[in-house]
Amino acid sequence: MVGSLRVRALIVSVLLLAGFLLAWHFAVQGGIKDTGMDPEYAKLMGLTATQGGSAMPGPLAVGETMWKHLANPFYDNGPNDKGLGIQLAYSIGRVLVGYGLAALVAIPLGFLIGMSPLMNRALDPFIQVLKPISPLAWMPLALYTIKDSTLSSVFVIFICSIWPMLLNTAFGVGSVRKEWLNVARTLEVGPFRQAFTVILPAAAPTILTGMRISIGIAWLVIVAAEMLVGGTGIGYFVWNEWNNLSITNVIVSILAIGVVGMLLDQILAVITRLVTYPE
Amino acid sequence: MTSRYLSIEGIARRFSAGGKRTTVFEDLWFAMDKGDFACIIGHSGCGKTTVLNILAGLDAPDDGVVAVDGKAIEGPSLDRAVIFQSHALLPWRTVLGNVSYAVSSRHPRWSRDQVRAHALKFIELVGLKGSETKHPAELSGGMKQRVGIARALSIEPKILLMDEPFSALDALTRGTLQDEVRRICLETAQTVFMITHDVDEAIYLADRIVLMTNGPEAVIAEIVENPLPRDRRRLDIHKQPDFYAVRNHLIDFLVERSRTFKASLPDGYQRRHPPRVRPSAAPNPTPDGDARAA
Numbered sequence: 087m088v089g090s091l092r093v094r095a096l097i098v099s100v101l102l103l104a105g106f107l108l109a110w111h112f113a114v115q116g117g118i119k120d121t122g123m124d125p126e127y128a129k130l131m132g133l134t135a136t137q138g139g140s141a142m143p144g145p146l147a148v149g150e151t152m153w154k155h156l157a158n159p160f161y162d163n164g165p166n167d168k169g170l171g172i173q174l175a176y177s178i179g180r181v182l183v184g185y186g187l188a189a190l191v192a193i194p195l196g197f198l199i200g201m202s203p204l205m206n207r208a209l210d211p212f213i214q215v216l217k218p219i220s221p222l223a224w225m226p227l228a229l230y231t232i233k234d235s236t237l238s239s240v241f242v243i244f245i246c247s248i249w250p251m252l253l254n255t256a257f258g259v260g261s262v263r264k265e266w267l268n269v270a271r272t273l274e275v276g277p278f279r280q281a282f283t284v285i286l287p288a289a290a291p292t293i294l295t296g297m298r299i300s301i302g303i304a305w306l307v308i309v310a311a312e313m314l315v316g317g318t319g320i321g322y323f324v325w326n327e328w329n330n331l332s333i334t335n336v337i338v339s340i341l342a343i344g345v346v347g348m349l350l351d352q353i354l355a356v357i358t359r360l361v362t363y364p365e
Numbered sequence: 366m367t368s369r370y371l372s373i374e375g376i377a378r379r380f381s382a383g384g385k386r387t388t389v390f391e392d393l394w395f396a397m398d399k400g401d402f403a404c405i406i407g408h409s410g411c412g413k414t415t416v417l418n419i420l421a422g423l424d425a426p427d428d429g430v431v432a433v434d435g436k437a438i439e440g441p442s443l444d445r446a447v448i449f450q451s452h453a454l455l456p457w458r459t460v461l462g463n464v465s466y467a468v469s470s471r472h473p474r475w476s477r478d479q480v481r482a483h484a485l486k487f488i489e490l491v492g493l494k495g496s497e498t499k500h501p502a503e504l505s506g507g508m509k510q511r512v513g514i515a516r517a518l519s520i521e522p523k524i525l526l527m528d529e530p531f532s533a534l535d536a537l538t539r540g541t542l543q544d545e546v547r548r549i550c551l552e553t554a555q556t557v558f559m560i561t562h563d564v565d566e567a568i569y570l571a572d573r574i575v576l577m578t579n580g581p582e583a584v585i586a587e588i589v590e591n592p593l594p595r596d597r598r599r600l601d602i603h604k605q606p607d608f609y610a611v612r613n614h615l616i617d618f619l620v621e622r623s624r625t626f627k628a629s630l631p632d633g634y635q636r637r638h639p640p641r642v643r644p645s646a647a648p649n650p651t652p653d654g655d656a657r658a659a
Contacts, residue, residue: 263453265449265451265453266453266455268421268423268441268447268453269449269453269455271422271423271440271441272421272422272423272441272443272445272446272447273441273443273466273467273470273520274441274442274443274470275470283466284455287455287457288455288457290457361457363456363457363500363502364456364500364502365456365501365502
């Protein structure tokens with residue numbers, strides 16, 4: 087056997103990537119030149135039709151554009167021409183604000199639901215109805231009531247990231263092992279101290295799993311929300327570049343969205359690992 | 366009788382499920398002096414654990430009261446420490462963290478150093494010195510239960526309650542831990558109430574062994590006074606003249622009489638004063654007229 091599993095997996099990954107890039111490169115080279123085309127029509131159709139090239143940019147063109155973005159990510163030449171970094175920063179900022187507010191509401195509320203069978207039953211119908219609503223369906227209502235597009239997108243992030251955190255917190259708190267609670271009871275630990283020293287650490291892995299699901303959903307939703315509200319953000323940038331017919335920029339931003347989403351997920355994964363205890 | 370250290374006075378516990386009421390036990394009487402080591406033996410479902418939970422304050426009797434040192438039990442208290450069967454350590458805390466948690470609950474005003482020093486003393490007492498920074502997952506079953514014991518002892522309770530503390534351990538570990546628990550309890554004159562399935566464990570550890578009949582509606586059949594000398598040792602306990610008398614008595618009870626006892630209550634049986642028995646190798650008829658021990 088050559089190397090560890092990790093090394094071998096890396097080799098396969100690199101080979102797959104290389105294969106994909108090569109296939110992509112040759113796929114956009116285009117076919118046969120259509121020389122017999124009416125000159126007027128050829129002008130209308132552009133170079134792609136007359137010279138056999140594809141409108142789809144190849145990996146080299148995308149790489150070149152990406153390099154330009156990476157070299158200068160924070161330029162700002164007015165409303166319609168901002169660097170990729172600025173657009174991403176806008177989106178991340180909105181996600182973090184909406185997500186943070188959701189955590190502030192969902193975790194205490196989840197504690198309440200997890201600890202009180204009464205509240206669990208009383209709030210259950212509301213949660214069941216509100217949870218399956220697409221976050222974007224809230225957008226018109228948010229725009230009408232809040233009257234601010236940025237705040238509306240923050241609200242949409244809030245409403246979509248609250249559910250996994252709420253349900254996981256409630257579940258984690260509700261399923262804390264009875265014997266741990268009994269330990270606290272026999273030690274005459276007060277309810278407040280018990281919540282912080284027994285229930286919170288016991289439920290932390292479940293809560294963090296909910297937070298990890300939420301950040302993933304929030305990052306999915308912000309792109310769509312920004313396409314709707316416009317102005318700034320990576321979602322708006324993608325849509326704007328589509329309107330500019332700059333497929334290269336669209337591909338670059340798709341990649342950027344993927345990388346940022348992965349980073350957000352990994353940050354939560356690291357925190358989850360920190361609070362996970364082996365039994 | 367009223368001045369006993371621990372006094373169980375006519376407690377009952379009933380559960381209702383699906384409109385049917387089941388009486389686990391009722392009118393249960395038992396008392397212990399300070400420094401006593403009592404074991405309760407009975408089959409599963411006789412309500413042993415329920416009795417222990419009531420003593421711990423984790424469960425409440427439907428009738429009757431339990432008093433400790435003259436005060437009725439109203440909920441859990443630091444005066445009564447529990448050693449759980451499943452050790453119930455907090456897995457995100459280290460050995461020191463688990464014991465310190467108990468110490469700081471007992472002494473909320475103590476400084477961090479005081480708590481630490483006190484916890485370390487009890488970790489050393491159970492022979493876990495050097496493992497303070499380990500987490501429960503890194504410990505063997507026996508070591509985990511040692512932490513449970515250290516945690517319970519560290520709050521210096523009036524009464525130690527043990528719910529089959531050694532049942533999940535292998536025989537060798539169980540033996541060592543029994544030795545240590547016995548040593549510590551004798552040294553500190555600790556009052557202990559313990560549940561067990563293990564007849565030999567009861568004979569080795571307990572001064573008195575409470576026999577409970579099968580549930581539901583279990584009763585205390587009798588209270589066996591351990592005839593073995595107080596300085597008994599595990600090594601030669603089976604060579605004590607009375608060992609097999611008491612052992613056979615307990616096994617007979619578990620095998621046969623725990624089932625049949627209620628159907629043929631001995632004359633003059635009173636729930637409030639169950640017969641006291643002291644099995645012995647010498648001919649010494651027991652109150653229920655049983656010559657089995659001879």
